[in-house]
Amino acid sequence: MLETSARLLRLLALLQTRPDWTGAELAGRLQVSPRTIRYDIDKLRNLGYPVHAAPGVAGGYRLGAGAKLPPLLLDDEEAVAVAIGLRTAGTVEGIEETSLRALAKLEQVLPDRLRRRVQALHGATVSLARGGPSVSAETLTTVAAACRDRHRLRFGYRTHDGSVRERDVEPYRMVHTGRRWYLIGWDVDRDDWRTFRVDRIEVRTPGGPRFTPRREPPASVVPKGVDTALMRYRARVTVHAPASAIASHLPESVLVESVDEHTCVVHAGGDTPMRLALHILALEADFTVDDPPELLEALRTLSARAEVTRRGSGEQHSHQGGTS
Known part of the structure; x- marks a missing residue:
């Protein structure tokens, strides 16, 4: 009896390693007869494992999905x-x-x-609070199924200003950055690739019409820069330093474009202008702010605070910093 049980576990492990097996292959692996394989397959079915069989020379066995979850075998x-x-x-x-x-x-x-x-x-591990918005499991599974089955999604999308707009999208992939979930897809109305925060999605029509997959989106869409692209405040800053020197000190979500051997452009994002300003000041290089105006105002505020601090302490240091 123990030998039969051990063989059933071995058979189940084999069925989980690849989609299809012939009876002869399974018999050879387990060193038993094809008749014993048929007997063991029936045993697995009685235990709740949905093992499908296809007759003929090209037929075989496949472990499928059933009405209930059978015990799983994990290494x-x-x-x-x-x-x-x-x-x-x-x-x-x-x-x-x-x-x-x-x-x-x-x-x-x-x-x-x-x-x-x-x-x-x-x-030995400490989990830091991520602070990212939560997403319902139902929304995640609905969006993931649409990506898998190539069904268009119609959903209401809440924008930065709180308004909700209807979107019709051919979903491509979901991206998880550790803080947020994103959907990358082809926006039918805008005729272009777009990235959406899943926590802002309210699915209207989960099972839309099927679509033919397009070519993969350009590298600029996924996944690099996804956080920056969807932050409330986004900055374009020309930095007077080579891209190689700047990129090594920035997270992967920040996009750095080389202009020449002495200059680069940094695309950064932040939830508030002040956080964005602190992020830019950490570049440790002179820079020119191209956009947005809110970043300039935040930098002026920080500069004024620093000036007041120096005056109050009686320090007389010259200030070197970014320009705008």
Whole structure:
């Protein structure tokens, strides 16, 4: 009996590694007869695993999706990865409690060696508050299904000023930056690629008409610069330093364009003009603000505060900084 159970687990592991197997291939791997394979397949079906069979020379077996979730078979690395992912779930609305329930079930059956690995990593890790907006699991799964099945999405999109506009989009991919979820897709009405924050999407028609996929969007659309492109305040700053010297000190979400060997243009974003100004001042190079006017005002405010501080302390230092 123990030999049969071990063989069933081995058979299940094989079915999960690739879409299709012939009976002869499975029999050869397990060193049993094709008749035994048919018997074991029936056993798996009785346990709730939906194993589909196709007759004929080119036929075989495929593990499909059923009406209920059967027990899963994970190897060591997969089990650890799932446990870590459940511990760090954070930007999906309402999923925290569900994640903890699933994690409790998983840790209950983890072998001691794997449980110690997961607990050691969790104990040595501090999760910082991301501060990003949460997204409902229903919206995420609806958008993801539209990307997979190539169905157009019609949704209301809340803009920076709070107004809601109807959008008709051919979804391409979702991007998760750690703080926010984004949808990249072809905006039918604007006839161009666009990026949307998923937390601002209210799906109207989830199962729209199917569409033929377009060529992949240009690199400027995904994923670099996605945070900058959708920030409330976006700056274009000419920096008097080579791009290689500036880019190494900036996060990947900031786009740096080389103009010549002495100059580059930085595209940065911020939730407020003041945060954007502090971001620009950290460049440690002279710069000229091309846009927006709110950034210039924030820089003037910071300059005035610094001047008052110097006067109050009696310091007489010359000031070197950016120009506008």
